[in-house]
Every structure is written in structure tokens, then in C-alpha cells.
Amino acid sequence: MTVYDAAFVNSELSKPTSIFGLRLWVVIGIFVGAIIVLILFLLSLCITSRRRRPYHRHPKLAAGETTPVVSKEIQEIVYHDAAPPAVPEIQIDIGKVEHRVVFSDRSQASGESRATSGTETASFASGGGGPEVSHLGWGRWYTLRELEAATNGLADENVIGEGGYGIVYSGVLGDNTRVAVKNLLNNRGQAEKEFKVEVEVIGRVRHKNLVRLLGYCVEGAYRMLVYEYVDNGNLDQWLHGDVGEVSPLTWEIRMNIILGMAKGLAYLHEGLEPKVVHRDIKSSNILLDRQWNPKVSDFGLAKLLCSESSYVTTRVMGTFGYVAPEYACTGMLNEKSDIYSFGILIMEIISGRSPVDYSRPSGEVDLEIIMSLF
Numbered sequence: 001m002t003v004y005d006a007a008f009v010n011s012e013l014s015k016p017t018s019i020f021g022l023r024l025w026v027v028i029g030i031f032v033g034a035i036i037v038l039i040l041f042l043l044s045l046c047i048t049s050r051r052r053r054p055y056h057r058h059p060k061l062a063a064g065e066t067t068p069v070v071s072k073e074i075q076e077i078v079y080h081d082a083a084p085p086a087v088p089e090i091q092i093d094i095g096k097v098e099h100r101v102v103f104s105d106r107s108q109a110s111g112e113s114r115a116t117s118g119t120e121t122a123s124f125a126s127g128g129g130g131p132e133v134s135h136l137g138w139g140r141w142y143t144l145r146e147l148e149a150a151t152n153g154l155a156d157e158n159v160i161g162e163g164g165y166g167i168v169y170s171g172v173l174g175d176n177t178r179v180a181v182k183n184l185l186n187n188r189g190q191a192e193k194e195f196k197v198e199v200e201v202i203g204r205v206r207h208k209n210l211v212r213l214l215g216y217c218v219e220g221a222y223r224m225l226v227y228e229y230v231d232n233g234n235l236d237q238w239l240h241g242d243v244g245e246v247s248p249l250t251w252e253i254r255m256n257i258i259l260g261m262a263k264g265l266a267y268l269h270e271g272l273e274p275k276v277v278h279r280d281i282k283s284s285n286i287l288l289d290r291q292w293n294p295k296v297s298d299f300g301l302a303k304l305l306c307s308e309s310s311y312v313t314t315r316v317m318g319t320f321g322y323v324a325p326e327y328a329c330t331g332m333l334n335e336k337s338d339i340y341s342f343g344i345l346i347m348e349i350i351s352g353r354s355p356v357d358y359s360r361p362s363g364e365v366d367l368e369i370i371m372s373l374f
């Protein structure tokens with residue numbers, strides 16, 4: 001290019017355009033910049049969608065062919081009103097077996113913070129890798145690579161369940177330990193909270209009737225929880241799934257389940273300081289081993305309560321049919337809320353009926369009302 005050409009290009013580029021009187025080179029610069037940003041955006045979209053796993057509604061159980069599969073969907077119901085009515089109207093999707101209920105922001109003044117206590121609070125800000133032994137002083141900090149290897153790359157065949165906030169995979173660690181890996185879906189802010197709560201609440205807890213959390217993984221956007229593997233499905237499947245003509249749940253087994261649950265709950269409420277209120281006691285959160293021993297699982301909604309007194313929550317959470325009415329109406333939480341849910345569960349175990357069953361005639365939908373007639 002000659003000096004003349006360069007001067008010509010320079011003068012052409014310096015000419016003002018009709019776009020806000022900007023010079024041509026500024027317009028070209030903006031245009032090129034926008035294209036680069038668009039390409040980067042498309043690339044990141046591509047990478048994100050490749051890393052995402054398919055969402056399973058009816059996963060195949062790896063616990064054994066004998067474990068029945070029960071079809072169910074969990075509905076999240078959120079109240080956006082700052083002050084819901086004293087007796088809230090719950091929108092119900094007829095036909096669904098279970099309904100997760102969330103009454104949000106009941107009373108900001110009460111200042112709820114999930115699972116807050118004077119105990120240690122983990123910081124999960126770091127990404128990428130981490131020490132083998134967790135800095136929390138218990139369990140292990142697993143790398144994403146380890147858990148991908150354990151679960152065959154989070155393979156569909158390894159899916160054993162799906163909850164409101166994540167997909168659960170069976171896996172085998174390098175030392176041959178069978179584990180359940182819960183990959184929390186990051187599509188709701190709740191997942192991050194659920195992760196922290198589970199780590200804080202059950203990280204240190206050891207009880208034969210509470211599912212044991214072995215460790216966790218925090219890498220990039222991934223939040224995973226690693227539990228002991230409980231190999232006989234959950235109580236909901238055995239009560240309401242296809243178990244053949246005669247249920248294997250004899251009265252003795254049912255009593256054993258109720259007793260084990262009572263011990264687990266007594267430990268949470270009486271044996272720990274601060275005590276733990278589970279807030280989501282229901283049949284699908286009771287895992288069973290081959291000897292039919294129950295293990296309470298899914299502490300994602302749990303709360304630590306320091307004092308003897310009740311606690312007013314800003315969000316009433318739980319599953320429809322199991323939530324104590326006084327807790328739903330007032331937001332006042334204490335361990336009795338768990339005991340109410342436990343009572344509903346006992347009725348469910350005895351009768352074999354779901355707490356709420358919309359396939360029944362209107363007067364028979366609510367199990368609690370039916371049982372109160374006897």
C-alpha cells in the first residue's frame with residue numbers, strides 16, 4: 001500500500017457516519033466487537049449444553065430388580081405474596097401423587113437463614129479441584145474427575161433417583177465403596193442452599209437410622225453430595241409401587257421401620273445440639289437396606305434450631321400432605337413439625353395409602369381425615 005492509499009483509507013475511516021455522527025472506524029470497531037461477543041456467547045452456550053445431562057422422570061433403579069418403581073412427580077408451589085392468608089390456599093395439580101409446598105417470604109422480619117447456627121459454616125466459593133480431606137474436618141472432598149469415574153461419567157444407566165433439586169446416581173469409588181452421588185441441579189438458587197445445608201447438617205452426624213454423607217464435590221458450577229449407598233430403594237416405592245400381589249412389608253417389618261425412624265428422629269431432635277428439624281419427612285425420604293432398616297435421607301430442607309423455643313421461618317417448606325398445619329399457617333417451626341409428618345407417615349405405613357390421593361372420591365382424598373374416623 002502506498003503512502004497515498006494509506007492517507008486515503010485514513011481519511012475515509014475518519015469520516016463521520018449517520019450513526020450518531022460516529023466516525024467510520026468507530027462504527028467498524030463496534031461492529032467487529034459485537035460479532036466477537038456474539039461468537040463467544042454462542043460458544044459458551046454450546047459448551048454448557050454439552051455438559052448438561054438429560055433429565056429423567058422415571059429412572060431405572062440400580063438397587064435391584066426387586067425394587068419397585070413408583071411413578072410420581074413433585075410439584076413446587078411458590079407463593080409470591082409477601083403476606084399469604086392465614087389459612088393459605090394451596091394450588092393443587094390434581095392427579096399428582098406428591099406436591100412440594102413452598103410458602104415464600106412469609107415474614108422477612110423474622111430473618112430466617114437456613115441451617116444457621118453457631119457452628120462452622122463452609123465456604124464453597126472455590127472452584128477447581130481441592131484437598132482430598134475436607135477442610136470441614138469430616139468426610140472427603142471428592143474431585144469431579146473421581147465422581148465421574150465412579151458413576152461412569154454420570155451415565156444414564158447409573159441413575160437411581162431424581163429429587164426436586166438433583167439427580168442421584170449409583171457409583172463405585174476407586175476403593176470399591178458403593179456410593180450414591182447426588183448431582184444438584186443448579187437451575188434454582190435452592191440447589192446451592194440445599195448443598196450447604198446437607199453438608200452442615202449431616203456432615204458430622206453418625207446414626208444407623210440416618211443416611212451417612214461421606215463427602216462432597218465443589219468444582220465450577222458442580223455441587224455434588226456423596227452418600228453411603230442404601231441398597232433397597234425407598235419406602236414410597238415399597239408402599240405404593242408395583243410389588244406384586246402380596247407386599248413383602250409384613251407388620252413386623254412395618255413396625256421395625258417405624259421404630260427405626262423414631263430413633264433417627266429422636267437423635268436429630270434430642271441427641272444433637274443444636275437440634276435438627278428435618279422439615280421433609282415423607283416416605284420417599286426413608287431409604288431401606290436389605291434388612292429393612294430405615295435411614296432418613298434428604299436433609300436439604302433441614303434447619304438447625306439452637307433454643308428450646310419455636311422458630312418463625314420466612315419460608316414454609318415441605319411436601320403437601322405431610323406439612324403440619326400449624327407450621328403451614330404460622331411459619332412457627334420446631335421439632336413437632338417433624339413429628340406431625342412422622343404421624344402422617346405412620347398412617348401411610350399402616351394403611352398403605354398416600355397422604356393425599358386425588359384418584360379417590362372427594363371425601364376420601366385426605367388420609368388424615370379418613371384415619372380420624374376410625
Ligand SMILES: Nc1ncnc2c1ncn2[C@@H]1O[C@H](COP(=O)(O)OP(=O)(O)OP(=O)(O)O)[C@@H](O)[C@H]1O
Binds near residue numbers: 100161180182287
Ligand atoms: N444414599 C442413597 N442410596 C440409595 N438410593 C438413594 C440414596 N439417596 C437417594 N437415593 C434415591 O434417589 C431418590 C431421590 O432422592 P432425593 O433425596 O434426591 O429426592 P426425593 O427425596 O425422592 O425427592 P425430593 O428431593 O423432591 O424430596 C430417592 O428416593 C432414592 O430412591
